[in-house]
Amino acid sequence: MLKIGKLAALVDVSIDTLRYYEREGLIEPVDRSESGYRVYDKESARRIHFIKQAQHCGFTLAEIRELLVLRGREKACCGDVRSRAIEKKLQIEHKIRVMRAMSKALDQLIVECADEAQPVKECTIIAALERATVLMPAPGHES
Amino acid sequence: MKVELFYSPGCSQCAVVREDLKATAERTVAGIEWRELNVLEDLDYAVELGVLSLPAIAVDGELIFSSLPTPHQLRDALIRRSTTRN
Numbered sequence: 493m494l495k496i497g498k499l500a501a502l503v504d505v506s507i508d509t510l511r512y513y514e515r516e517g518l519i520e521p522v523d524r525s526e527s528g529y530r531v532y533d534k535e536s537a538r539r540i541h542f543i544k545q546a547q548h549c550g551f552t553l554a555e556i557r558e559l560l561v562l563r564g565r566e567k568a569c570c571g572d573v574r575s576r577a578i579e580k581k582l583q584i585e586h587k588i589r590v591m592r593a594m595s596k597a598l599d600q601l602i603v604e605c606a607d608e609a610q611p612v613k614e615c616t617i618i619a620a621l622e623r624a625t626v627l628m629p630a631p632g633h634e635s
Numbered sequence: 636m637k638v639e640l641f642y643s644p645g646c647s648q649c650a651v652v653r654e655d656l657k658a659t660a661e662r663t664v665a666g667i668e669w670r671e672l673n674v675l676e677d678l679d680y681a682v683e684l685g686v687l688s689l690p691a692i693a694v695d696g697e698l699i700f701s702s703l704p705t706p707h708q709l710r711d712a713l714i715r716r717s718t719t720r721n
Contacts, residue, residue, distance in 0.1 A: 582688070
């Protein structure tokens with residue numbers, strides 16, 4: 493059995509993070525010690541490793557909560573988890589596309605602002621941002 | 636008119652409902668083109684249309700439903716679109 497400090501050290505996260513996970517319903521102590529401290533077991537540590545790994549893959553805490561429910565549900569199958577992974581991939585691919593478009597828009601601004609000696613009042617990047625002309629390509633029209 | 640249903644393989648929810656939806660679409664609009672796309676094989680196209688959750692339905696290249704509609708909802712959407720087109 494582990495107190496919160498030991499658990500935090502074991503899984504390499506802060507005590508505040510563990511408390512946050514607890515408030516979010518992702519982990520819970522298995523018991524309280526006689527002096528009222530929260531006590532955790534090795535399953536808590538495994539659960540936190542799982543949460544960290546899922547976060548690295550881009551899952552939000554709400555999504556991780558669902559994954560944890562699936563993980564503990566006897567009737568759930570791998571396909572349920574796979575569907576969520578596919579949806580996460582779609583969301584990540586969408587973000588990549590948006591970021592690429594933003595990068596392209598910045599390229600254009602950088603090229604247009606070739607005169608670095610210009611006073612900032614005449615800076616074409618500032619002017620373009622004020623005019624809100626940095627348009628994102630519409631879906632399906634990314635060149 | 637072209638209806639595209641994006642699904643992930645192994646989605647039991649999709650398998651049950653999509654025959655119903657297909658039949659509804661075919662009854663609602665004559666000569667409708669119905670396509671079922673495995674999102675893993677058409678990922679770029681799905682992302683291009685803005686599909687973020689599955690199953691999803693696009694009509695004429697526009698995402699209309701980001702979860703499976705009821706046959707009634709699909710029928711209404713198709714009628715609205717065909718009225719707009721005419």
